[in-house]
Amino acid sequence: MSALSIKRLLIFSLGLLIWFAPTPIGLTPQAWHLFAIFITTIGFVIVDALPIFVASIIALSIAVFTQTLTPKEAFSGFSESFILLIVVAFLLAKGVINSGLGKRVAFMIIKRFGSSTLGLAYSTMLTDILIAPAFPSNTARSGILFPILNALCIDSNSKVEDGTHKKIGSFLMFSSMAGLTLSSSLWLTAMAANPTGVAIAKKMGVNIDYGMWVLGAIFPVLVLFILIPLVLYIIFPPQIKKTPNAPIIAKRELEKMGKFSKNEWIMSIIFISILFLWIMSEAWGLDKTIVALFGLAMLMVSNIFTLNNLKEEGGALEILVWFAILYTLSVYLGKFGFMAWLGEIIAGGVGGQSWQMVYLILVVAYVLIHYFFVSQTAHMLALFSIFLEVGIRFGVDGELMALMLLYATNFNAILTPQGSSANVIYIGSGYITPNEVYKFGGIITLLNTFIFLTIGTVWILWVI
Amino acid sequence: MSALSIKRLLIFSLGLLIWFAPTPIGLTPQAWHLFAIFITTIGFVIVDALPIFVASIIALSIAVFTQTLTPKEAFSGFSESFILLIVVAFLLAKGVINSGLGKRVAFMIIKRFGSSTLGLAYSTMLTDILIAPAFPSNTARSGILFPILNALCIDSNSKVEDGTHKKIGSFLMFSSMAGLTLSSSLWLTAMAANPTGVAIAKKMGVNIDYGMWVLGAIFPVLVLFILIPLVLYIIFPPQIKKTPNAPIIAKRELEKMGKFSKNEWIMSIIFISILFLWIMSEAWGLDKTIVALFGLAMLMVSNIFTLNNLKEEGGALEILVWFAILYTLSVYLGKFGFMAWLGEIIAGGVGGQSWQMVYLILVVAYVLIHYFFVSQTAHMLALFSIFLEVGIRFGVDGELMALMLLYATNFNAILTPQGSSANVIYIGSGYITPNEVYKFGGIITLLNTFIFLTIGTVWILWVI
Numbered sequence: 001m002s003a004l005s006i007k008r009l010l011i012f013s014l015g016l017l018i019w020f021a022p023t024p025i026g027l028t029p030q031a032w033h034l035f036a037i038f039i040t041t042i043g044f045v046i047v048d049a050l051p052i053f054v055a056s057i058i059a060l061s062i063a064v065f066t067q068t069l070t071p072k073e074a075f076s077g078f079s080e081s082f083i084l085l086i087v088v089a090f091l092l093a094k095g096v097i098n099s100g101l102g103k104r105v106a107f108m109i110i111k112r113f114g115s116s117t118l119g120l121a122y123s124t125m126l127t128d129i130l131i132a133p134a135f136p137s138n139t140a141r142s143g144i145l146f147p148i149l150n151a152l153c154i155d156s157n158s159k160v161e162d163g164t165h166k167k168i169g170s171f172l173m174f175s176s177m178a179g180l181t182l183s184s185s186l187w188l189t190a191m192a193a194n195p196t197g198v199a200i201a202k203k204m205g206v207n208i209d210y211g212m213w214v215l216g217a218i219f220p221v222l223v224l225f226i227l228i229p230l231v232l233y234i235i236f237p238p239q240i241k242k243t244p245n246a247p248i249i250a251k252r253e254l255e256k257m258g259k260f261s262k263n264e265w266i267m268s269i270i271f272i273s274i275l276f277l278w279i280m281s282e283a284w285g286l287d288k289t290i291v292a293l294f295g296l297a298m299l300m301v302s303n304i305f306t307l308n309n310l311k312e313e314g315g316a317l318e319i320l321v322w323f324a325i326l327y328t329l330s331v332y333l334g335k336f337g338f339m340a341w342l343g344e345i346i347a348g349g350v351g352g353q354s355w356q357m358v359y360l361i362l363v364v365a366y367v368l369i370h371y372f373f374v375s376q377t378a379h380m381l382a383l384f385s386i387f388l389e390v391g392i393r394f395g396v397d398g399e400l401m402a403l404m405l406l407y408a409t410n411f412n413a414i415l416t417p418q419g420s421s422a423n424v425i426y427i428g429s430g431y432i433t434p435n436e437v438y439k440f441g442g443i444i445t446l447l448n449t450f451i452f453l454t455i456g457t458v459w460i461l462w463v464i
Numbered sequence: 465m466s467a468l469s470i471k472r473l474l475i476f477s478l479g480l481l482i483w484f485a486p487t488p489i490g491l492t493p494q495a496w497h498l499f500a501i502f503i504t505t506i507g508f509v510i511v512d513a514l515p516i517f518v519a520s521i522i523a524l525s526i527a528v529f530t531q532t533l534t535p536k537e538a539f540s541g542f543s544e545s546f547i548l549l550i551v552v553a554f555l556l557a558k559g560v561i562n563s564g565l566g567k568r569v570a571f572m573i574i575k576r577f578g579s580s581t582l583g584l585a586y587s588t589m590l591t592d593i594l595i596a597p598a599f600p601s602n603t604a605r606s607g608i609l610f611p612i613l614n615a616l617c618i619d620s621n622s623k624v625e626d627g628t629h630k631k632i633g634s635f636l637m638f639s640s641m642a643g644l645t646l647s648s649s650l651w652l653t654a655m656a657a658n659p660t661g662v663a664i665a666k667k668m669g670v671n672i673d674y675g676m677w678v679l680g681a682i683f684p685v686l687v688l689f690i691l692i693p694l695v696l697y698i699i700f701p702p703q704i705k706k707t708p709n710a711p712i713i714a715k716r717e718l719e720k721m722g723k724f725s726k727n728e729w730i731m732s733i734i735f736i737s738i739l740f741l742w743i744m745s746e747a748w749g750l751d752k753t754i755v756a757l758f759g760l761a762m763l764m765v766s767n768i769f770t771l772n773n774l775k776e777e778g779g780a781l782e783i784l785v786w787f788a789i790l791y792t793l794s795v796y797l798g799k800f801g802f803m804a805w806l807g808e809i810i811a812g813g814v815g816g817q818s819w820q821m822v823y824l825i826l827v828v829a830y831v832l833i834h835y836f837f838v839s840q841t842a843h844m845l846a847l848f849s850i851f852l853e854v855g856i857r858f859g860v861d862g863e864l865m866a867l868m869l870l871y872a873t874n875f876n877a878i879l880t881p882q883g884s885s886a887n888v889i890y891i892g893s894g895y896i897t898p899n900e901v902y903k904f905g906g907i908i909t910l911l912n913t914f915i916f917l918t919i920g921t922v923w924i925l926w927v928i
Contacts, residue, residue, distance in 0.1 A: 050765070051764075051771055053764075053771060053774065054761055054764045054765060054771075057757050057758070057760060057761045057764075058758070058761045060754070060757065061754050061757050061758035061761060064751055064754040065754065071545050071751035071753065071754060072543075072545070074751075074754065075543040075544070075545055075548060075753070076543050077543070078542040078543040078548065079536075079539040079540050079541070079542040079543040080539070081535050081536070084539060084542065087781075287528055287535035287538075289535065289539070290524070290525050290528040290529065290535060290538065293521050293525050294521070294522070294525035294529070296521060297518055297521045297522045297525060300515075300517075300518045300521075301514070301518060307515050307517060307782070309778075310517070310778045310779075310781070310782055311776075311778040311779045311782065312775075312776060312778050313778035313781065314773075314774045314775040314776050314777035314778045314780065314781065315774075315775045316778065316781055317551075317774070317777065317778065317780055317781040317784070318771070318774055318775065320781070
């Protein structure tokens, strides 16, 4: 039997064990069975026994065959607006490349920062952090960053198709994906769940304003901004580190490209319009996915993205299917009471400890529970109020507890491939595998948690 | 200005005219606006001014921008089980080809019937008619027929990729798609809407049993079975008509292929299992889409259909998007009261006529209204009882009226690309364009209606 078959059999047996284990008190058998399916699916992906797509469709089939979910429930994720947003953003990115605009912007970045791979990583992360306060969705932000980054990788001759993606592409993509956890933590307005969390805290008597949020985050974010690319540089290194000639080549290529082409103009206008409408979407009550879809239509009407291009983008379907399925499983784990049950168990376990221990356990548990969640907002909505209440009950300062949990909602986003919708687009590109996210995303989450819990806590207690 | 731009501008202006025309009495502005969007979308496709995919995403964007639909309503079609079934069936078809099984079955058919294109068309249509009584879903049946037909086209060197699809492929695909209207009309159990319709009729005092259904349909279906390939042979001819060498080549190729390979065995087992479970799905309460999804997972686990194959199947995403969108628009036309309003207008207009005229008008109107419907079942559910009641009220025999309307539910299915979910998979292959369905599907629907209304009516009145 091959090593792969053994791995598959092992995970499957573990899944069966969990399924047939006695249902814990306080849970319905249905919730427990769904948990068994979910954890087994994740197990398959972590040990690389099945691709995330295959593991997901098997999981959904089993969930329906065993009547853990009805077919209607099973397919509900496919019509989620934010999941479709990822799919459309993925297609828009191809338009940026097709039009030549991606090439131009990529060469402009290389010309300026391209002499080292590390320099490129820092510059893309910094861009993200700077645009984030005006951009209340890390998914949408990934939709803006990804196409440029993708062009950057392609024009640095690091492509998935020919197996050269590890040259610089995988490293850059991972840095940018990790960078999103920082940009979302730093600004109250950088992620949809942030203001919602603040509103929930307010109802519980804990007031957090914009200044306090940024002030609390700025120092740990700064430290992590410096550390993350360095750590990735060691654990997930690019094959090519120095590219002294790249800026010279980029300069030459830019000269060769000459003036903006018609397609670049059209693409720029569409891209900037989408960007603008995404930023205004909350204020104007626009649906981000519809904005993106209309942008895609305009790209197709102007032949920048064609039907033939679309026919090659099976990867977008792949994203849609596995992400919708994992999202659905997680949503029903919540609906069946599993999340609340888990939260209560952890909350119940911290009684009698010092406030520091309570704080530590709650934050670490909150981060690790993200293994069960697909999308950050769902996690925050399910558990933030329970954890905050328990923290306050056992003596933790309300503002500290609330801030740290809300930061954690962002800095744990890279724990799993499905942990944030922003991750999905990077993984869809093929530069990063789901398995690598479990490994290196886990390490970065550990780093984030460590820095926020140590330096961050001291800093917050000092400034607020 | 190019001819294309003029066409686009024209249809768009027409759409605006309808939008801003006074809302008819009995309709809400919302229903009227959705109708304007829907009819404009179809207009774009009919005159070939926009691909069906682009027209659909523009339609959905405008529906949401104008607040005719909420985003939640707009995306609801994406989680419809029967739409996802088409997508998965489309992918399964690739597995049949990849495994080599499609090639073998195709050569077996060519060896037997392959000396003329017409012979191939008749043999595939006959296969459909023979398996239909045990197969209560024409969508699922298309999922079985399509992969074999697809392999048949490819192995007859008629492919979409190299522009040779018109050689024999387009004609064969169209014949098979048209054949589905007959197989579904002939058997009470060949389509989900049929027994539902019979149940509705029964509640209204009209009893139709299995024998009566088949007896009523058998003669017009037989006539149309002979006529349809001949008519298509004239209006939508294959470029290659006689292939005297094909059976000889097929025989040689079959000998070359030798025994069943391992992949062919696996594919056969999976294919037959899916077939069996689809047939049993009603009885055993299985969801057809989940069955197909699990089959796909098994194909992927056994590497017959790989992730790299999937990445090339953007066509499946294309199908999902336009079909889900048109379905959603049609569903909300129904929910907003447009369908019932239209039905009432027609019903109200037939008073004072002879029963023959009432019958004629009702059937023709029922067929033509299918332009507004996506999926046959929705059409039947929305209008069958209204039309039947009006027919009986004005003197038409209840059994005749009920039978003819229920047959029409099937024989009008080829009127538009979205008229039946079974059409979608054929169009997704690229052998047939949506525009061709509007043209030649319209003609076939006319032929179906004519034969059923003349020969069929006389026949039914004689036998029942």
